[in-house]
Amino acid sequence: xxxxxxxxxxxxxxxxxxxxxxxxxxxxxxxxxxxxxxxxxxxxxxxxxxxxxxxxxxxxxxxxxxxxxxxxxxxxxxxxxxxxxxxxxxxxxxxxxxxxxxxxxxxxxxxxxxxxxxxxxxxxxxxxxxxxxxxxxxxxxxxxxxxxxxxxxxxxxxxxxxxxxxxxxxxxxxxxxxxxxxxxxxxxxxxxxxxxxxxxxxxxxxxxxxxxxxxxxxxxxxxxxxxxxxxxxxxxxxxxxxxxxxxxxxxxxxxxxxxxxxxxxxxxxxxxxxxxxxxxx
Numbered sequence: 001x002x003x004x005x006x007x008x009x010x011x012x013x014x015x016x017x018x019x020x021x022x023x024x025x026x027x028x029x030x031x032x033x034x035x036x037x038x039x040x041x042x043x044x045x046x047x048x049x050x051x052x053x054x055x056x057x058x059x060x061x062x063x064x065x066x067x068x069x070x071x072x073x074x075x076x077x078x079x080x081x082x083x084x085x086x087x088x089x090x091x092x093x094x095x096x097x098x099x100x101x102x103x104x105x106x107x108x109x110x111x112x113x114x115x116x117x118x119x120x121x122x123x124x125x126x127x128x129x130x131x132x133x134x135x136x137x138x139x140x141x142x143x144x145x146x147x148x149x150x151x152x153x154x155x156x157x158x159x160x161x162x163x164x165x166x167x168x169x170x171x172x173x174x175x176x177x178x179x180x181x182x183x184x185x186x187x188x189x190x191x192x193x194x195x196x197x198x199x200x201x202x203x204x205x206x207x208x209x210x211x212x213x214x215x216x217x218x219x220x221x222x223x224x225x226x227x228x229x230x231x232x233x234x235x236x237x238x239x240x241x242x243x244x245x246x247x248x249x250x251x252x253x254x255x256x257x258x259x260x261x262x263x264x265x266x267x268x269x270x271x272x273x274x275x276x277x278x279x280x281x
Contacts, residue, residue, distance in 0.1 A: 035136045039087040040106040042067055046258050049093050059094075059101040060119065061222040064257020066092045068227075070107070072248025076135055078237075084108060086248060092224060094257065099127060103224070105250075110134025117151065124152035124222075129166065142168055149177075156182055156195040156219060170206035175199055185216065185225055187255060193219045194226075209233030209244075226251045 045065045053063065070090040075083035090107045100119035106112045114130040131142045149164035158179045166173040180196040199213040211231035218225055228249045235242045 035082045037084040037111075037134075038109045040091070040109055040112075042089060042091055042258070045091040045093055045106055046260065049095070049259065053095060059096050061094050061101045061103075062257050063094050063096055064259045066094065066223060066257055067253040068092060068224075068250040069253055070248065070250050072246070072250075074111070074133070074244070074246040074248075076242065076244045078242045079136060082135060084111070089253070090250060092250075094223070100124070101222070107248075108134070110139045119222075121154060123150045123154040125149065126151045144168055144173060151177065152195065152197060152217065152222075153179065158182070171203055172205050174202045174204070176201075180214075182219065183216065187225065187252065190255070192225060195219050203233060207233050207235055211246075224250070224252070 042065065049063075049065050068090050070086050070088060072086045073083055074086075075081070086107050090105065093104045093106065095102045095104075097116055100117045102114060102116050104112060104114040110132060111134060112130075112132045115126055116128045118125045118127055125148055126146050128146065129144050131140075131144075133140050144166035145168075146166040147164045149162045153160065153162075156179055158181045161176055161178045164175050164177070166175065177197060177199040180198050183194050183196050185192050185194050194216040197213075197215045197217065199211075199215070201211045201213070203209050209232050211229060211233075214226075214228045215224060216226040217223065226249070229246070231244075231246045233244045235244070
């Protein structure tokens, strides 16, 4: 699950330029500087899943909406500066894809990340990721296309470091990723075997910075059990550098996916996650 947060901010940089240049009237200043961060609800994610689920190749990852206890924020120093504190519950929606599977994290209206993975005998390969961020009513979307390289090699064998690149027209992401190990997490009353994947990422070009991801996937189903990330990036603008920071931890609440209103139904249902082994909280 590669990638930092807000990596392409052309619209935000343009807005900074307009405000700094006095392009807005007094009433317009209020509108330009107004920032609203509205959470995306679990119910909205489930409704969207039911409306958009289509055909695709069979996936080993059970499709549906998974709910995560979330602690985190994103912030920028553009214009007056603003911080978005993330809601305590966010979702990852898993859908089929002809190549394998898509996973979409929804946190705020205008803030989401979607990853597309190809799944084959050699393991998982991340093909694309689609980032959406919204500040001061300006939504930016960035799609990164990634080179072939196993995100999760078959067998979950620790140690081997894989280097891949993900690119857009204005920036390049350099990733080093590897399997840290197999770890057991206590999920409610159950013990779940996970594979712990780490990514170290640096960016060059129109966006500069670095981020770190730690991801724990259920070895049996491929469902994310926990994700922790920290990202700091910088973009240039005519009035100086625009900085962005994101830090977030997500841990699963539901063992089984939600596909309709109400709680997930699963013989392995749980509420909350605890870890043993090397997992850090």
